[in-house]
Amino acid sequence: MKTVLVAGGSGLLGSQVAKVFQEAGWAVRAPSHAEADLTDPKAVEGLVAEGPDLIVNCAAQRRPDLCEGAGPALLELNVRLPERLARAGIPLVHLSTDYVFDGAGAPYETDAPRRPLNAYGRQKAAAEEAVEGLGHVLILRVPILFGPCRDWRDSAVTVLAANLAAAKGAAVRMDDVAIRRPTFTCDVARQILALAPHAGRGLSGVFHYTGGEAMTKFLMGLTIAPLIGCDPAQCVPDRTPPAVPRPYDCTLSVRRLARTGLLVPPTPFAAALARVL
Ligand SMILES: NC(=O)c1ccc[n+]([C@@H]2O[C@H](COP(=O)([O-])OP(=O)(O)OC[C@H]3O[C@@H](n4cnc5c(N)ncnc54)[C@H](OP(=O)(O)O)[C@@H]3O)[C@@H](O)[C@H]2O)c1
Numbered sequence: 037m038k039t040v041l042v043a044g045g046s047g048l049l050g051s052q053v054a055k056v057f058q059e060a061g062w063a064v065r066a067p068s069h070a071e072a073d074l075t076d077p078k079a080v081e082g083l084v085a086e087g088p089d090l091i092v093n094c095a096a097q098r099r100p101d102l103c104e105g106a107g108p109a110l111l112e113l114n115v116r117l118p119e120r121l122a123r124a125g126i127p128l129v130h131l132s133t134d135y136v137f138d139g140a141g142a143p144y145e146t147d148a149p150r151r152p153l154n155a156y157g158r159q160k161a162a163a164e165e166a167v168e169g170l171g172h173v174l175i176l177r178v179p180i181l182f183g184p185c186r187d188w189r190d191s192a193v194t195v196l197a198a199n200l201a202a203a204k205g206a207a208v209r210m211d212d213v214a215i216r217r218p219t220f221t222c223d224v225a226r227q228i229l230a231l232a233p234h235a236g237r238g239l240s241g242v243f244h245y246t247g248g249e250a251m252t253k254f255l256m257g258l259t260i261a262p263l264i265g266c267d268p269a270q271c272v273p274d275r276t277p278p279a280v281p282r283p284y285d286c287t288l289s290v291r292r293l294a295r296t297g298l299l300v301p302p303t304p305f306a307a308a309l310a311r312v313l
Pocket residue numbers: 043044045046047048049050068069070072073074075093094095096097098113131132133134160178179180181182191192
């Protein structure tokens with residue numbers, strides 16, 4: 037039986053990665069943060085010494101507002117951890133983000149120059165730079181994620197549902213500037229499973245995966261509202277710039293992934309939401 041170590045296995049994406057690998061017959065090691073603090077090099081060494089066949093790194097601080105002015109623990113998680121995991125020489129799928137781009141030149145191919153606008157993007161770009169030349173490492177960039185979660189506030193998409201429900205009929209302002217392609221964690225997890233036999237064994241470097249539909253948060257809200265029994269009129273378009281800068285449109289080209297013949301077709305946004313809300 038093949039074994040996979042899912043770092044960040046209790047998170048939004050990691051929990052789905054652990055689930056699909058388990059369902060596919062892999063032995064899954066997905067320690068929670070409480071079980072293993074991955075900013076502790078000794079904890080990382082211990083997990084790697086168990087000798088998994090594959091490592092999938094979903095552990096990160098991915099909230100841009102919390103990454104500004106990052107202290108050493110955060111840099112350890114977002115930058116050093118991928119380096120440490122890669123050093124083990126075991127095939128590694130490392131998750132990264134469309135925020136390595138400035139959003140002014142979409143669509144982005146996998147070899148487009150990185151130009152992050154905020155600290156989160158800079159940390160993820162630094163991690164990519166540290167591991168991308170290694171033949172056993174596959175970097176998978178994804179954009180804004182949503183999927184099954186304990187709390188709607190766990191993703192930047194379903195938080196819109198939480199805000200609408202909490203407002204009890206009152207208006208909720210939603211960004212109507214930035215173009216996003218919400219991406220279903222169940223699709224990403226199936227994509228990682230499809231790549232698993234090839235990751236670091238023929239396929240390495242940067243790949244992109246993305247949902248297929250472009251929309252602003254405001255347009256997401258209009259789809260979400262009726263699914264949770266709210267009036268779409270509660271959604272109010274907001275054009276105020278965020279305190280921490282975000283890219284305008286980082287649409288990721290999946291051309292390189294499609295060429296492998298392994299691309300998992302994304303679930304339509306409304307159908308995926310219906311499985312989550
Ligand atoms: N979510 C998005 O919209 C999005 C968009 C683009 C790219 N990504 C990338 O996708 C990957 C997965 O993101 P996600 O949305 O699944 O993030 P998430 O839900 O915040 O999950 C992060 C995971 O990391 C764990 N973790 C955090 N600090 C840790 C520590 N010191 N020791 C051990 N575990 C720790 C968390 O455990 P606890 O919860 O127990 O702390 C959690 O399991 C990340 O690389 C992220 O940058 C995410």
